[in-house]
Amino acid sequence: MTSTLSRAIVNYPNRFDPGVLSELPEHLQETIQRRNNVLGPGYTLIYKEPVEFVAGHGAHLVDRDGNDYLDAYNNVPCVGHAHPHVVEAVARQMAAVNTNTRYVQESLVDYAERLLATFPEELSKISLACSGSEANDLAVRVARYHTGGEGIIVTRWAYHGITREVASFSPHLGTGSPLGPNVRLIDPPDPRLAAPGSTLAEHMRKQVRDAIDDLERHGYRLAALVTDCAYTSDGIFTDPVGYMHGVVEEVHGAGGVYIADEVQSGFARLGDSMWGFSRHGVLPDIVTMGKPMGNGLPLSGVVFRPEVSDEFGRNVRYFNTFGGSSIPVAAGAAVLDVFEMENVQQRVLENGTALRAGLEEITKDSAYVAEVRGSGLYVGVEIVKDRATLEPDRARTEDVINDLRDRRILINGTGQSANVLKIRPPLAFTSDDVTRFLETFAEVAKDRL
Incomplete structure (x- = not known):
């Protein structure tokens, strides 16, 4: 088991080599050694000199x-x-009250309305959680419930989170974290991978079609295609745009849904749109968000087309103690304020x-x-x-x-x-x-x- 974990961890980019600990300044040596003594498995520092x-x-x-x-x-x-507007909003809310979604919170409704206003009108329902992993976990649960399928398609080196479910379709975690038998991998949208005479759109559509066929051959109906809209763990592929139309058609034709993972590419990260999927002119069935929402506070979200999520909501109870609680919501609202104030x-x-x-x-x-x-x-x-x-x-x-x-x-x-x-x-x-x-x-x- 140790050798397997070592092989998995070694691919982590720019990982600190503990073998050179003695070469670091004395204070760093001491703190890192104390850290090693108390922290659990899997933690990694970066840079030759942390x-x-x-x-x-x-x-x-x-x-x-x-x-x-x-x-x-x-x-x-x-x-x-430490943006002062976010700091002040969080401190003010911390000094007042922190309640959860079992209680009426006007601030939560205000925030949800403001955030949903940045999406196409078809994406009109939102659930809040604490991390991108939780968001993707919930998204796949809903996708399975809606489609009756189990199959998941992701890109070859994708990362979508660390829960057991989401880790099963996050190949970036390495060989020490096995993929599920219901998971199939496709190429990222790298134009250099298309066969001579073929376009990127044709290549990506064929990749998805072949993955669906292989899932069905092994008894798995498609539940969802999940993509990070900037393909960041695959090596960052944001252009060209336009190839997603055929991909989404294949997914819908097989009865699956398209989940756009916007944890990395959302909140105007890509510049010319608020959401990465918008650049491709496609409409996802589910969108997930995470890290940037609360500017450092644990806040994530899942946005749905209601026809995909409503039945799940009627029959399955979903409650997250901290997802949608008052303080993270205050941070999220302050982030939206800054977007408006600072363009x-x-x-x-x-x-x-x-x-x-x-x-x-x-x-x-x-x-x-x-x-x-x-x-x-x-x-x-x-x-x-x-x-x-x-x-x-x-x-x-x-x-x-x-x-x-x-x-x-x-x-x-x-x-x-x-x-x-x-x-x-x-x-x-x-x-x-x-x-x-x-x-x-x-x-x-x-x-x-």
């Missing part, structure tokens, strides 16, 4: 020595670390465009960069040993990540071979932050790319 933060603001984090780091990695503090989506669109353009310019002549891709403030830079062969270069990728960390810029890696730089800052990222990032990245690229 870092401890004591404060944050906007897209910046501050370590215990007062050093400022530019955070280009953490999407949970959606509108920025967040426009900021993401402008700064994301500048960020990608700068990265493309810096890497255009590099033999080790296959692609710069992404949308808004979700950008991937694919690092390879050779542009001709596209052989992944994980070692070089981690060198870039750790060189940036040493210069106080935080990113990480993603993709099946962990060879894609994952650049995913809080949406508070400013034009000055873009400039700092690109100037520092250019310094690293001289040596590494």
